[in-house]
Amino acid sequence: GQQLNQSPQSMFIQEGEDVSMNCTSSSIFNTWLWYKQDPGEGPVLLIALYKAGELTSNGRLTAQFGITRKDSFLNISASIPSDVGIYFCAGRSRGNEKLTFGTGTRLTIIP
Amino acid sequence: DAGVIQSPRHEVTEMGQEVTLRCKPISGHNSLFWYRQTMMRGLELLIYFNNNVPIDDSGMPEDRFSAKMPNASFSTLKIQPSEPRDSAVYFCASSRAGITDTQYFGPGTRLTVL
Numbered sequence: 266g267q268q269l270n271q272s273p274q275s276m277f278i279q280e281g282e283d284v285s286m287n288c289t290s291s292s293i294f295n296t297w298l299w300y301k302q303d304p305g306e307g308p309v310l311l312i313a314l315y316k317a318g319e320l321t322s323n324g325r326l327t328a329q330f331g332i333t334r335k336d337s338f339l340n341i342s343a344s345i346p347s348d349v350g351i352y353f354c355a356g357r358s359r360g361n362e363k364l365t366f367g368t369g370t371r372l373t374i375i376p
Numbered sequence: 377d378a379g380v381i382q383s384p385r386h387e388v389t390e391m392g393q394e395v396t397l398r399c400k401p402i403s404g405h406n407s408l409f410w411y412r413q414t415m416m417r418g419l420e421l422l423i424y425f426n427n428n429v430p431i432d433d434s435g436m437p438e439d440r441f442s443a444k445m446p447n448a449s450f451s452t453l454k455i456q457p458s459e460p461r462d463s464a465v466y467f468c469a470s471s472r473a474g475i476t477d478t479q480y481f482g483p484g485t486r487l488t489v490l
Contacts, residue, residue, distance in 0.1 A: 298478060298479075300481075305483075305484075306483055306484070307380070307467050307469075307481030307482050307483050307484050308419075308467075308481045309481070310478050310479075310480065313478050353419065362407060362424065362426070362431070362471075363421055363424065363432065364421070364479060366418060366419040367418075368418050369418065
């Protein structure tokens with residue numbers, strides 16, 4: 266099935282560093298979502314974006330809905346050990362309940 | 377509130393056997409989605425229901441896969457006969473009606489077909 270291009274594929278950072286990841290699509294989306302998946306669990310919704318240009322925060326997480334509607338960004342400030350996991354973006358086009366998922370960014374924190 | 381409930385959490389079976397995965401969506405949610413996750417293909421939507429009615433099953437791999445939703449609080453995904461390439465984690469997700477609402481995932485069923 267169709268997937269969004271998500272980068273980077275993996276990140277190795279030290280605790281306290283800031284993190285940035287992004288997602289791009291060849292199609293326009295009307296909704297962008299960011300999920301986090303811990304090992305052995307299902308994806309958990311972090312942030313939902315519904316308008317082009319929208320910037321939304323959830324604690325140390327900030328996500329933006331790109332102006333072109335073809336991209337989105339997620340930033341994590343001052344990373345902590347519990348931030349470890351796989352982060353997925355997901356997009357939904359107008360009039361469609363189906364989500365298209367990104368390939369995921371695996372975040373690892375180096376001791 | 378209880379989240380999406382899936383059972384079993386783990387299933388190991390032999391090739392050729394029938395496998396049934398179960399899902400209970402969040403109460404009040406009208407849409408239910410079945411996904412499959414593998415390393416190679418990531419998260420793939422298999423099928424989704426609105427108000428217990430299958431809307432889009434274009435992601436179902438082949439006739440060996442079938443899904444039902446007999447009522448608003450229960451859905452099954454069946455694989456018959458199972459094959460080793462069906463090994464994956466299967467997720468169920470639910471959302472309220474309306475395209476602006478978000479999907480909430482269950483913990484998944486890890487299926488291993490030997």
